[in-house]
Amino acid sequence: MLAPFLFPETARFLPVPDELAHLVAPARLGLFEWTDYHFHFPGADNLKVDGATVQKLAPHIWRVRWENRVGNARLLPDCGEALEVEVLSPKFPTFESHIHFFAALWRELAARFPPLLWNSNGLGTRRGASVERGTPTSSETLDWLELWGDELEALGRAIERRPSLHLEREEFDAPLSQVRRVESGQLSQLMNAKWTRNGGRALPRSVSQSRWNESASPLKVRFGSFVARVVRALDDEPDAAMWKRRLSAWVKPGTSPALVARDPLAVQLLAIEASFGIANTPLWGEIEHAARLRDVATLWEWWVLLALVRQLESATGERAMWSDAFDAQLGLRAPALVRFGASSLLYNGATPSYSTPLRPDFVWRGFDGKPIAALDAKFRVSVERGSVVGDDLHKMHAYRDALGVRVALALHPGEKSVFYDRERGPLSTRNLRAALNGSLSGVGAWGLRP
16 A cells, blocks of 8 residues: 555555656655545544645544645654655646646746846846855755756757867967968068077077967856856755765856857856755745745746736737835845836735725736736636636636726636636637726636646
């Protein structure tokens, strides 16, 4: 038996596929959100699930249920071994779909958020770091390597495979016996040079020459310097021996030359540098923690924020300004405000209503500051047969009525969308620009996917 189920014959679980075991380790099996599980731990008097004590049903028996919680979970009885499991969402009920969705979310967040945070307070430039915020601690560096180490190694191998020799021209004075060529522009220089007699002939003592020397490319130099910084940050951490061994071949202390931003490998290195530069910031620490647990519900909300910002930039023609979203320590303000010219997107902030303030995940406000649209990142919403399953649509009606917005939308990870226009009824089209400029009026659920 894989787990101490009280009723193993009816327990709903999935074994971890061998080919995916390394991606969900140390989980031994998959359980499901919104499902009751009864565990029997003989001899145990207490059980903690993810650090929280669970009330006992009967001697050595506990009921466990995960709600609004997916990803890695740990059950720890006060005697015996811990049980590591992976909690799956009904929206992604197999390990394959769960891992595929997590990888898609994390790939986009990892590519977009670090440069955004790094540059938001003027800490960096497109060509790299201009000011170091501070080196992460050894434990923070280990956490960072858990998520970025494989990509760092892959980048190192890609740089090694590329012909990386860089040619630099050197000017030097050579004795006459070593002179290979004299250019026409050097004639006046030779007339003023020091001459000597050799066999009755007057000859210049030396002639200026040039040659091309091969040296490591700026990309390879910068990569080696960055890896050396990462290894230094590990310090004498006892659990760092494996990473020091894996990275040792690329450690090359030196300078950090500017890179060509059009080079794909350079862009990748700058993104990795930025992620390390913010590894000790509160906001990125929260995102990385969710990634380590494969908490796709939390990552989904962060992904929706970035997706909305991209679509708003396209719809408004204005570049997003994040200065009012992050604090001086690169944590997230509460609430956070992203500006697009005179309009703005409010994230996780209370909005006044004619009764009590409400707090949608996102509120789009026009140039006059009045709310136009309320949007919620709803990981668990489902659209089936042209209608929204559950009561989330009722919440959108509440937002629209109480806040006075024209549009209220639940944004869910899916392909299907539905919108109920107040005047025209159900609409099959999804037009964010129309929702934001006030052309639409109603409620709905729109699907988005990374």
